[in-house]
Amino acid sequence: MAALINVPAKAKRGEIIEIRTLTSHIMETGFRHTAAGALVPRDIITSFTCRYNGTEIFRADLFPAIAANPYLSFFTVAKDSGKFEFEWIGDNGYSSTASVSILVE
Numbered sequence: 891m892a893a894l895i896n897v898p899a900k901a902k903r904g905e906i907i908e909i910r911t912l913t914s915h916i917m918e919t920g921f922r923h924t925a926a927g928a929l930v931p932r933d934i935i936t937s938f939t940c941r942y943n944g945t946e947i948f949r950a951d952l953f954p955a956i957a958a959n960p961y962l963s964f965f966t967v968a969k970d971s972g973k974f975e976f977e978w979i980g981d982n983g984y985s986s987t988a989s990v991s992i993l994v995e
Contacts, residue, residue, distance in 0.1 A: 893978075894911070895988055897909050901993075903995065907965065913978055934980055936952055936980050937950065939979075944975075
């Protein structure tokens with residue numbers, strides 16, 4: 891899976907920073923039918939989690955109405971230098987992770 895993650899490389903301690911993620915996933919709702927009338931099986935990302943130095947700071951549960959290639963944006967406070975870890979979990983055993991480091995001055 892391809893993911894685009896935007897986290898500032900550096901921030902001042904106590905600064906509010908924006909984190910943006912865009913992940914590539916088709917997100918089949920499970921409500922459509924093929925031309926032959928067969929139901930297309932559901933295949934969506936069901937949850938997203940972000941951890942900052944091991945502590946969960948953001949979680950979202952996703953449902954069939956979410957768009958393909960889901961984009962998420964949220965804010966946090968830059969406390970310490972370290973790592974943001976991102977995890978997407980979905981149907982059919984789908985799992986993807988990514989991480990980005992930040993320097994806090």
